[in-house]
Amino acid sequence: MPFEREMGRVLLVILALLLAVALSTAYWAVVGHVSLLQREDNPRQVLFTQAIQRGTIYDAGGVVLAETVASETGALRRVYPVEAAFGTIGYYSLRYGTGGVEAAYDALLSGSDQPPALAQLLGERVLHRSRAGADIRLTLDSRVQAAAAEALGSRRGAVVVLRVPDGHVLAMVSSPAYDPNRLDADWEMLTVAEGQPFFNRVLQGSYQAGGTLYTPLMTVISLAGLDTGVVFEQGDLPIGVDSLTLACAVAPPASRLTLPEAYAYGCPRPFAEISMTLDVPATMNALNSFQLGRAPAIASAALSSPTATPTPGASATPSFGLETSSYVEDVLGQGQIMANPLGLAHFMAAVINRGSAPGLRLLDAVRRPQADGWDAVPDAARPVPLMTRDAATQVRDWMLNNSALHQLVSPDIGSQVAVSYAGTEAQAWFLGFAEYGSQALVVVVVVENSQDVGRAALVGQAALSAYTAEVPASGSP
Amino acid sequence: MKQVYLDDEAAQRQVQTERLLLALATAFMAVNALALALLEVSGAPWGHFLVWCATAWGSWWYLRRVLPKRDPLLLPLVMLLSGWGLLMIDRLATNFADRQTVWLVLSAVAMCATATVAHLLRWLRQYRYLLLIFGLALLIGTILLGRNPSGLPGTPELWLGIGNVFFQPSEALKLILVAFLASYLADQSLLLRSSDDPKHKRSMWWSPRILGPMLLMWGLCVVVLIWQRDLGTAALFFLVFLTLLYVASGQWWIVASGLGLTVAAGLAAYRLFSVVRLRVDIWLNPWPDADGRAYQVVQSLMAVANGGIFGTGIGQGTPNYIPVVHSDFVFAALAEEWGLLGVLALLACLGVVVLRGFRIAGLHAVRPFNALLTIGITMVFAIQSLMIMGGVIKIFPLTGVTLPFVSYGGSSLLMGFIMAGLLLRLSCEVD
Numbered sequence: 001m002p003f004e005r006e007m008g009r010v011l012l013v014i015l016a017l018l019l020a021v022a023l024s025t026a027y028w029a030v031v032g033h034v035s036l037l038q039r040e041d042n043p044r045q046v047l048f049t050q051a052i053q054r055g056t057i058y059d060a061g062g063v064v065l066a067e068t069v070a071s072e073t074g075a076l077r078r079v080y081p082v083e084a085a086f087g088t089i090g091y092y093s094l095r096y097g098t099g100g101v102e103a104a105y106d107a108l109l110s111g112s113d114q115p116p117a118l119a120q121l122l123g124e125r126v127l128h129r130s131r132a133g134a135d136i137r138l139t140l141d142s143r144v145q146a147a148a149a150e151a152l153g154s155r156r157g158a159v160v161v162l163r164v165p166d167g168h169v170l171a172m173v174s175s176p177a178y179d180p181n182r183l184d185a186d187w188e189m190l191t192v193a194e195g196q197p198f199f200n201r202v203l204q205g206s207y208q209a210g211g212t213l214y215t216p217l218m219t220v221i222s223l224a225g226l227d228t229g230v231v232f233e234q235g236d237l238p239i240g241v242d243s244l245t246l247a248c249a250v251a252p253p254a255s256r257l258t259l260p261e262a263y264a265y266g267c268p269r270p271f272a273e274i275s276m277t278l279d280v281p282a283t284m285n286a287l288n289s290f291q292l293g294r295a296p297a298i299a300s301a302a303l304s305s306p307t308a309t310p311t312p313g314a315s316a317t318p319s320f321g322l323e324t325s326s327y328v329e330d331v332l333g334q335g336q337i338m339a340n341p342l343g344l345a346h347f348m349a350a351v352i353n354r355g356s357a358p359g360l361r362l363l364d365a366v367r368r369p370q371a372d373g374w375d376a377v378p379d380a381a382r383p384v385p386l387m388t389r390d391a392a393t394q395v396r397d398w399m400l401n402n403s404a405l406h407q408l409v410s411p412d413i414g415s416q417v418a419v420s421y422a423g424t425e426a427q428a429w430f431l432g433f434a435e436y437g438s439q440a441l442v443v444v445v446v447v448e449n450s451q452d453v454g455r456a457a458l459v460g461q462a463a464l465s466a467y468t469a470e471v472p473a474s475g476s477p
Numbered sequence: 478m479k480q481v482y483l484d485d486e487a488a489q490r491q492v493q494t495e496r497l498l499l500a501l502a503t504a505f506m507a508v509n510a511l512a513l514a515l516l517e518v519s520g521a522p523w524g525h526f527l528v529w530c531a532t533a534w535g536s537w538w539y540l541r542r543v544l545p546k547r548d549p550l551l552l553p554l555v556m557l558l559s560g561w562g563l564l565m566i567d568r569l570a571t572n573f574a575d576r577q578t579v580w581l582v583l584s585a586v587a588m589c590a591t592a593t594v595a596h597l598l599r600w601l602r603q604y605r606y607l608l609l610i611f612g613l614a615l616l617i618g619t620i621l622l623g624r625n626p627s628g629l630p631g632t633p634e635l636w637l638g639i640g641n642v643f644f645q646p647s648e649a650l651k652l653i654l655v656a657f658l659a660s661y662l663a664d665q666s667l668l669l670r671s672s673d674d675p676k677h678k679r680s681m682w683w684s685p686r687i688l689g690p691m692l693l694m695w696g697l698c699v700v701v702l703i704w705q706r707d708l709g710t711a712a713l714f715f716l717v718f719l720t721l722l723y724v725a726s727g728q729w730w731i732v733a734s735g736l737g738l739t740v741a742a743g744l745a746a747y748r749l750f751s752v753v754r755l756r757v758d759i760w761l762n763p764w765p766d767a768d769g770r771a772y773q774v775v776q777s778l779m780a781v782a783n784g785g786i787f788g789t790g791i792g793q794g795t796p797n798y799i800p801v802v803h804s805d806f807v808f809a810a811l812a813e814e815w816g817l818l819g820v821l822a823l824l825a826c827l828g829v830v831v832l833r834g835f836r837i838a839g840l841h842a843v844r845p846f847n848a849l850l851t852i853g854i855t856m857v858f859a860i861q862s863l864m865i866m867g868g869v870i871k872i873f874p875l876t877g878v879t880l881p882f883v884s885y886g887g888s889s890l891l892m893g894f895i896m897a898g899l900l901l902r903l904s905c906e907v908d
Contacts, residue, residue, distance in 0.1 A: 010835075039767070039779070
């Protein structure tokens, strides 16, 4: 055979090239497939995500806050039925990703939080069943949330309600919010909207502390063992700080005020005077240690989406007074110490919880696909001691005996009202609590561009009253 | 010429083997047609399946009568590959499936006719220059009168058409060139192999016997590349020619110099022709332009990745993200829906076709024309398959050639079947 040797060589080359094709295909199909499929420009990724049967989000009483429904054509759509929870639950969009609770628990809701079991893999890869995520039950109480949102109305601000001692977050309202059912259509408008609806004021708000700092300051005074019975003549007089004139949040009936009375009416002068008798570094250390300016971590939740959050505007992060801050400005809340609604609520929870701040939690239970019941999520972080039991008890008593707002809020609600200033804008605050046997609720309200502390108090009272109406039966869905 | 002697038992065994393989191919087709019908992604998979069955079993029945000693593997493999292709077109481009089915029937008839005509091999050998002139006329005709069936401006005009029926002459040119070269080199092979003297070998460089066809083929490839912007066909012609020249002469330096010429031509083409530059740039690094010029290649790689080992199953992948998937990128679609296992099965089929081709060539010990024709046809199948599969998975720059028997394209299918018919004929006419 004349061509035998050459034919053999050519055949070898061809077979080697076929082998190379096989190996290269194996590489892309088995080894390099993850990096390829996870590319952002892979349209298959969108299809896969679109087909996921995302888990339902319930509140503590079993009210559906978000669910996935199928249209007549079989296309899946995320629906948010509770308007009051819009800003908190966030959004799920194929185009814009996730935000809020949807983002915080995305792995659970989309079923990607743990390696798929063999049966799930077979279902997905062989039978092409769409992936199903877990249902989650939040600690939120939609009645409290709705009451707070309704009372706040169209005002800009935030309301947060915590339960003590278990640290459950019952309500988180940030106003203005957005309608996640219309997110894709409204996105462009929302990103430039006045009031920055994507900005979660409960979690990201950083306000001048103002008179809210009097509660921590009362704690420091109590810890220092100062005599709080001393009377301040003309304690109701305004005080000038830089270019600001700070006055009482609520006009007191008399000019002579004790410190608890000054605290009740939110009058700054007695605090300015007594702060001069305190050890300055120790006071500042104590105030800073309360970490009022930032939201504490909520167990296993990263609730704010940086990509969807516009840069906070001047009203949320004022710079007024930072350069000229002094000790007095600091203790009057117009210096460097900032306040975040959730941070303040956490501090308040420590006051009500005998000095220990409970770990916060928003996720109560998880129900896996095809599972019969709910799996309770283990308790959040252990309580953190912030003050002594005696100091906490004394501050709690001062708040309970606060008579300044008794015509507005129920006498069994412990409270404090305050005003803070940022540039030309003011914020009205209400810090309150109500006790129900072994449990208590803490509420913090901030209303932007307002000095109407009465309105803030009414919002707080509305939120607390909604809870007292009926305690929801846990785990009902 | 004499027929190979096979005793009755061996002949019976071959018939059984072929029948079994064809039955397996039919089962494969039936299962996939059923899946397509259940998924309702295709218009008429059952109709096309039944036509395929009739074509496959009709061809088997006819060839069994006229060519009882044929190779038992080729027909089942060719029918399996073409049926697989028909399924893919049914799934990927339903509106083309009817037309492809008609082409399949015509191609099978052509295959049977080719395998039956007793003197075809002799005619191919004797009238090689006539054949070459006919081929060149086809090429010139395409350059002057070529159209694109889509009618879109800026698309390659590689087809000749009458009314709505189009034919791609470069497909016929493959066979014409292979037949011409086989005939020419068969005549020269004795001379090419006559001496082991190095001086004599060196003088062969300048021998018109080598230089002539080399320049002819080079010129032909340049014409195809410049006038038709058809990189794939040009590369295919030249590589098949080099292989035949190497087999006929036994001189490795011919391959080396030919490859050198190819590389030099490639470098020049990279500088001169935007289509070549584009293909090479995309091959080297497609990722920066994944949404633009490299979209097809990147999407095809994603399709392969999406298929994994087992594939998504027919009708359940998303290969339609790849533009022109039913033609140039049918391999990627196959990899997505049948997975790595499907690709290995396809490669095995193609590998067996190549092995059988070389086996048939090996049987023609004293008939160099038959041997070279067999090798040439086999190499067309092999190189064309490697070029498009390697291009899809980024081993080589992408060249727009079809995957034999599988891709959509009537001309390609028809010429593939005619070449398969020749192989079947050659498998009988052994020494």
